[in-house]
Amino acid sequence: MTDRATQPPAPDEAVVVQIEASSFDAATAELRAIAALRIRGPRILTSSMLSVRLNPGDAVGPALDRLLALIEDRKVVGYYLDFTLAVLDRHLRPVLGTELPNRRVEISSLYYDRKSRLPSKNAVDLRLDSILRDLELPERDSEGAEANALAAAMAYLRLKPADGG
Amino acid sequence: MIDRFSFELPPFDRLTADERRRLQASLDLALFPKDHVILGRGAALDALHVIVKGQVHERRGGELVAVLGPEEFFDLKALFGGGQTHSFVAAEDTICHLVPLDVLADLARGNPGFGSVLHEDFADKIRALANATSNREMSALMMARIRQAYLHAPVHVAATDSLRDAAAAMKREDATSVLVRDGDRTGLLTGSDLRNLVILDGRPVTDPVGPLARYELLTLDRDDLLLNALVLMTKHNVRRIVITEQGAIVGVLEQIDLLGVLSNHSQIIALQVERATGPDDLRKASHDTIGLIRSLHGTGVRVPLIADLVTELNRKIFRKLYEMLAPPELVANSCLLVMGSEGRGEQLLKTDQDNGLILRDGFEFPGLQELTASFTQHLVDFGYPLCHGKVMVSNPEWTRPLSAYKDSLFHWIHRPDEQAQLNLAIFYDAAAVAGDPALLEEARRYLMSKLLDNQAFFTQFARPTLSFETPGGGVFASLFERRRNDPVDIKKAGIFPLVHGIRALALEKHLTESNTTARIWALADLGVLDRPFAQELADAFAFLSTLRLKAHVDVAGPGTQTDNLVRPQEMTKLDRDQFDDCLGFVKKFKEFIGYHFHLNTH
Structure with a gap:
């Protein structure tokens, strides 16, 4: 753990990060799009949404700078966050010297925790669309990074513990 | 997608494509779980909430005022600077679009069609509230005068000045319009006139403003009802009216400032009394004052x-x-x-x-x-x-x-x-x-x-000032921390000694004032009290009266006489400190009275 991580994060704030990539292999996938949204209290700050598309050959640096500026020391939230951060860390490690040290919150684990508290015969369905439907949230109208970030942000607000953790 | 604002919703359908883009870009989204207090009473509202999904209850005190559903929004009052007296609570899981108030105000200024619909919605809402008996005090504000609203100082230019001069004057004075002096006539030229003349009509900015200003001005006297100003603006679809006093122009009333006042003031009960034809009408008016007190107190109006x-x-x-x-x-x-x-x-x-x-x-x-x-x-x-x-x-x-x-x-x-x-x-x-x-x-x-200068009479008259103990104040309060938590009879400990001591001094000086604060200042004028001490007493009196009202409103609602007990441990730290200070002043004042009337030697 670095010093940065031990600093108290902004209270009740989080940043949702979703990406699009050329494949699902985190070791080789190329970044195609990044979307990030800040969450403050019950609000999703769509007005300051970061949304960048990257064509093959585009420099990734400037987009990552903007992403880091948006994240600062807030906890990072996402659906399938391991993949997202694995791809991002490939680019960040040469710059930061480490992977992103922020606290991480995986939407599907939040959802799994809630569901597994209820007795049920069925396995928990962790697909994003199923989570949205179950939480009575609006459906996504695409599978792009922006739509996923917004969906993840709404799911997070529904699922997060009352104390903001 | 959920973050797309639905612009078919009036009055947002009036917005141009550019304005829609601007609103869309400024939009945030909020998700409120069931029972979440979206806006507490007295909380500052920074955005118009447009409900996308779910249901919101608008509450006033303990009472449910309205149930709001998708495509409805709240709260326009905040836009016009009105005190937030209602609270909004999510009755179900609710999703809202948030339009920042500054963006909304800007759009209303830039697009008269949109602005006036927004304003009419607001005026309708006020009228509806005025009709509801439970909100009779709201109708009081319909009697407010133009005098109560903020007027923009008139910015004058000469008829020979150019359009550029007019624009410069507006920029310099931070005004949205200028008055054009042309001989005996006065005309009005607004920022949007300028834009239309120069950008749309392509006039050179060097053209003189004289022939271009509009001279058929809508004017009202400063003592006219604000309501009339609102009606006039709505009727002529304008957003400013020139205000005169004894025929001379004294300023410009902007619609946004007008609505700011209308969302606050009140005097209707007076009218109700004037028009009363029998005791029943008066009883009603009398009962309405209770709601008025609560509402004024709730919006933070000072107790005096x-x-x-x-x-x-x-x-x-x-x-x-x-x-x-x-x-x-x-x-x-x-x-x-x-x-x-x-x-x-x-x-x-x-x-x-x-x-x-x-x-x-x-x-x-x-x-x-x-x-x-x-x-x-x-x-x-x-x-x-x-x-x-x-x-x-x-x-x-x-x-x-x-x-x-x-x-x-x-x-x-x-x-x-x-x-x-x-x-x-x-x-x-x-x-x-x-x-x-x-x-x-x-x-x-x-x-x-x-009343002779009979010292014995005044000694006797002033004596009750010292009848009751005044607790706390200074070092002893902190030494006996536990005693501090005992309820204090605010009337006996604070208000009565002040009122009666001041009354004794006033009677001694043959003052004709009957109000305690007025007496304090008259005594200061006579040099009986020095000014800083008079200021402390006046402040302490106002503060204690406020606490007393608060105690009554919180405990039983106004209009019922309950005890005069206040409980320091239930106050905020700030109030408690001020309360201690006030009691300190009362003690100091009692010493002064004791000395002045020789109460300790008789």
Whole structure:
């Protein structure tokens, strides 16, 4: 753990990060799009949404700078966050010297925790669309990074513990 | 997608493509879980909430005012600077779009069509509220005058000045319009006129403004009703009106400032009283003052101002009732008095009635006893409890000719027992509310002429100032931390010593003022109190009165007389510190009174 991580994060704030990539292999996938949204209290700050598309050959640096500026020391939230951060860390490690040290919150684990508290015969369905439907949230109208970030942000607000953790 | 704003929703359908993009870009999204308090009473609202999904309850006090669903929005009042008196609570899991208020205000300014629909929605809402009986105090604001609104100072340019000069003047003065002087005529040129003339019509910016300004101005006097300004603006679809006073232009009223005022003020009860045709109407008006007090207090209006307003209303009610019951010849030959706190104009809650009637010497009126009994009974019916000391017109002791009043005064001064002292104190605070005020003036003149510089009398009169303990203040409070948590009788510990001590000083100096704060400043003018001390006393008095009202409003609602206990441990830290300071000043003041009237040596 670095010093940065031990600093108290902004209270009740989080940043949702979703990406699009050329494949699902985190070791080789190329970044195609990044979307990030800040969450403050019950609000999703769509007005300051970061949304960048990257064509093959585009420099990734400037987009990552903007992403880091948006994240600062807030906890990072996402659906399938391991993949997202694995791809991002490939680019960040040469710059930061480490992977992103922020606290991480995986939407599907939040959802799994809630569901597994209820007795049920069925396995928990962790697909994003199923989570949205179950939480009575609006459906996504695409599978792009922006739509996923917004969906993840709404799911997070529904699922997060009352104390903001 | 969920973050797309639905622009089919009026009045947002009036926005141009550019404006829609601007609104869309500024939009945030909020998800409120069921039972989440979206906006508490008194919370600052920074955005218009447009409901996308779910349901929101608008509450006022304990009462459900409205149920809002998708495509409805709240709260326009915030946009126009009104105090937030309602709270909004999510009744289901709810999703809202948030339009920042500054963006909304900008759009309303830039797009008159959108702005006026927004304003009409707001005006409709106000009218609807005014119609609801539970919100009668809202209708009071419909009586507000233009004078109460912020006026933009007029920015003048000469007819020979160029369009560029006009634009420069607007920029320099931060104005949205200029007045054009052309000989005897005055015209108006607005920012949007400039834009249309230069950008759309392609006029050179060097053209003189004289021929281009509009000279058929919409004007209203500063004393006109704000409501008329709103009607005029809506009718002519303009957003500013030129305001005159005695024919001369004194400023420009902007629609946004007008709505700011309309969302706050009130005077309708006064009108209700004026138009009352029977005691029933007055009873209603009297009961409405309770809601008014609560609402004014809730919107953060300072207590001395509330007291002024309530005093004015109560006196109108008394006067109107007296004039309803008494035939004109009785009104002309008598003077109806209110005394005690009502006379001092410090009445907030309906405490015991203290009133009396002075009759002109030699004037006889058969049936007076029935009439005064009926007056007292009506007041009880209106919610003013009977006076324990029987200081009421129905008591013949307090309904008597001027000469009999003089006899009583003489007796009170020269044979000062406890009851006499009390009567004198009550009478000294009297104010005339109906009939011939000269009768009260004559009685008061007589009182002053009989007050000798008799030290023993004043010592006796001032003594009750020290009757009750005033706790706390300074070092001892912190030494006895536990005692600090005991409830304090704010009337005995703070308000009464201040009021009575000041009254004794005022009587000694033959002051004619009856209000405690007015007396404090008159005593400062005479050099009896030094100014910083007078300021401390006036502030302490205002603060203690506020705490007392708060205690009543919180415990039982205004209008019911409960105890005067306040509990320091339930106050905020800030209030508690100020309370301690106030009690400290009261102690200091009591020492001053003790010294001034030699109370410790007798």
